[in-house]
Amino acid sequence: MDKIRIRGGRPLEGRIAISGAKNAALPLLAASLLTDQPLVLRNLPHLADIATMTHLLAQHGTELSMAGEHPGGGHMGQVMELRTRDLTSTEAPYDIVRKMRASVLVLGPLLARCGRARVSLPGGCAIGTRPVDMHIQGLEVLGAEIELDDGYIVARAPGGLRGGVVVFPRVSVGATENLLMAATLAKGEVILENAAREPEVADLANCLNAMGAKIEGIGGDTLHIQGVEALHGADYAVLPDRIEAATYAIAAAITGGRVELIGARPATMEAVSAALGQANVLLRPTDGGMMVECGLVGGGGGGDGRGDGNGVKSIDISTAPYPGFPTDLQAQMMALMTVADGAAMITETIFENRFQHVPELLRMGADIKVKGATAMVRGRGGNGGAGLHGAPVMATDLRASVSLVLAGLAASGETVVNRVYHLDRGYERLEEKLSGCGADITRLTE
Ligand code: UD1
Numbered sequence: 001m002d003k004i005r006i007r008g009g010r011p012l013e014g015r016i017a018i019s020g021a022k023n024a025a026l027p028l029l030a031a032s033l034l035t036d037q038p039l040v041l042r043n044l045p046h047l048a049d050i051a052t053m054t055h056l057l058a059q060h061g062t063e064l065s066m067a068g069e070h071p072g073g074g075h076m077g078q079v080m081e082l083r084t085r086d087l088t089s090t091e092a093p094y095d096i097v098r099k100m101r102a103s104v105l106v107l108g109p110l111l112a113r114c115g116r117a118r119v120s121l122p123g124g125c126a127i128g129t130r131p132v133d134m135h136i137q138g139l140e141v142l143g144a145e146i147e148l149d150d151g152y153i154v155a156r157a158p159g160g161l162r163g164g165v166v167v168f169p170r171v172s173v174g175a176t177e178n179l180l181m182a183a184t185l186a187k188g189e190v191i192l193e194n195a196a197r198e199p200e201v202a203d204l205a206n207c208l209n210a211m212g213a214k215i216e217g218i219g220g221d222t223l224h225i226q227g228v229e230a231l232h233g234a235d236y237a238v239l240p241d242r243i244e245a246a247t248y249a250i251a252a253a254i255t256g257g258r259v260e261l262i263g264a265r266p267a268t269m270e271a272v273s274a275a276l277g278q279a280n281v282l283l284r285p286t287d288g289g290m291m292v293e294c295g296l297v298g299g300g301g302g303g304d305g306r307g308d309g310n311g312v313k314s315i316d317i318s319t320a321p322y323p324g325f326p327t328d329l330q331a332q333m334m335a336l337m338t339v340a341d342g343a344a345m346i347t348e349t350i351f352e353n354r355f356q357h358v359p360e361l362l363r364m365g366a367d368i369k370v371k372g373a374t375a376m377v378r379g380r381g382g383n384g385g386a387g388l389h390g391a392p393v394m395a396t397d398l399r400a401s402v403s404l405v406l407a408g409l410a411a412s413g414e415t416v417v418n419r420v421y422h423l424d425r426g427y428e429r430l431e432e433k434l435s436g437c438g439a440d441i442t443r444l445t446e
Helices: 020-032 050-062 101-114 133-141 171-185 198-212 244-252 270-277 327-335 357-363 399-408 421-426 432-436
Strands: 002-005 013-017 039-044 063-067 079-084 115-118 145-149 152-156 162-167 187-193 214-216 222-226 234-237 256-263 281-285 288-293 343-347 368-371 374-378 392-393 416-418 440-444
Touching: 013 432, 020 039, 020 050, 020 079, 020 101, 020 171, 020 198, 020 244, 050 063, 050 101, 050 421, 063 234, 063 343, 101 115, 101 133, 101 152, 133 145, 133 152, 133 162, 133 171, 171 187, 171 222, 198 214, 222 421, 244 256, 244 270, 244 281, 244 288, 244 327, 244 399, 244 432, 270 281, 270 357, 327 343, 327 357, 327 374, 327 399, 357 368, 357 392, 357 399, 392 399, 399 416, 399 421, 399 432, 399 440, 432 440
Parallel strands: 013 256, 039 234, 162 187, 392 416
Antiparallel strands: 002 416, 002 440, 039 079, 063 079, 115 152, 145 152, 187 222, 214 222, 256 288, 281 288, 343 374, 368 374
16 A cells, blocks of 8 residues: 655645645536536546545446547546436446445436435544435435345436425535535525535536536525426536645645645635734735745744744634534644644534544654644744654545644654555545655555
8 A cells, every 4th residue: 555755844835736636526527417418528637536436426327538638648637528328327336336425416416317326334433434315305305215234225206306495403514515516406406505615616617617517606505406307518617725735725825835736716715814914824816826825924934934833833623514613624623733833722512523633743753742633733933843753654534644644844854654545535636746845755555
């Protein structure tokens, strides 16, 4: 199994191209099931999760073809054409769904297009129980009959789905997306209340509208969808990954560096920019994306505020649905706080088991105490992370793994991150992007 070795302590300097958003690409791929016409998706990231979703689509009968290499080589910005002339299978098998929870996003499109679906329950997952009850209850409001059979969600809507008002009891990105896709082909109007407002949900809604759907209220918490007879093809570019961009912003900050995030979209990163601003890390829009600079105000660094001290200040954060601070950046922010000046209180409100990076960060010399959903992080003080030391570490989910890479970039000595397949699920060419800015980071292939 591959590992990543990092020798820390080098400030990052340079430019990093931001890939298409994984969490936007996955529902967009699932949306291709809604029509027999071709859907062309541009700016797809090259990631293990994307491969899992295309594998699932292929076994539903989707024909896939690929084009578009990134000019500099590699796979960035790849273009895929997907066409599902006929749904040859309406079953999403356990073997694929268990690998990736987002597979459940085929449920809404399958049911909407052909009135039946059999989708494995995603089951437990490293960051909590993550049920799908809101997906199921929402589809029932649209007239679906659903039962659970042997670990599978068996859904039927023989006469098609119908209009209705779905009020989500809690904000769920996946449930909003599943319902949004299902609603496009319903008979009548569907209203989704307390819908997730994440930019990835808006990206899906915009693509569905490009395919002929009638969705209003995009970006808000109430979505109105007028069902249509059929959707058609479209040509759509996936939005840039705000979580990837912010992860690299934190990489710049944790090393006291200066990095331009090419393609990053500031409007989708306001909570993160505000939080990092309070921490003395400036994110400012540029023509090409966003520039990250740190330690500019009263930092502990050298004359230019960089290099020998990151000047990052501790701040409290609490995760929340968009436009709040994303849970997908909680681990990375915690890594930053381990080297900041002061004490930070980090509260996780979305998932109940999302502090798996804590024991590993402790092994690297961090000072963190967890009580329930809150972690108290005492920073090692604006000295370029000299308080952390390298160690062999391992994490059990994507964002936890990347937080260990970030800690490794700041730590003295060598850090080896095991179980790199978690990183490959969500970060395209991570080691290339970081080493391009001067990090000493190498993939060790066994
Ligand atoms: C998506 C993202 C994930 C992110 C999460 C929260 C994708 C592919 N993944 O996951 O990276 O961390 O949003 O921003 O986009 N819940 C229920 N019942 C349900 C559905 C969800 O109780 O039917 C709960 C979950 O357990 C969790 C919370 O609601 O506690 C939010 O989950 P949700 O927004 O649905 O996350 P995902 O769509 O799975």
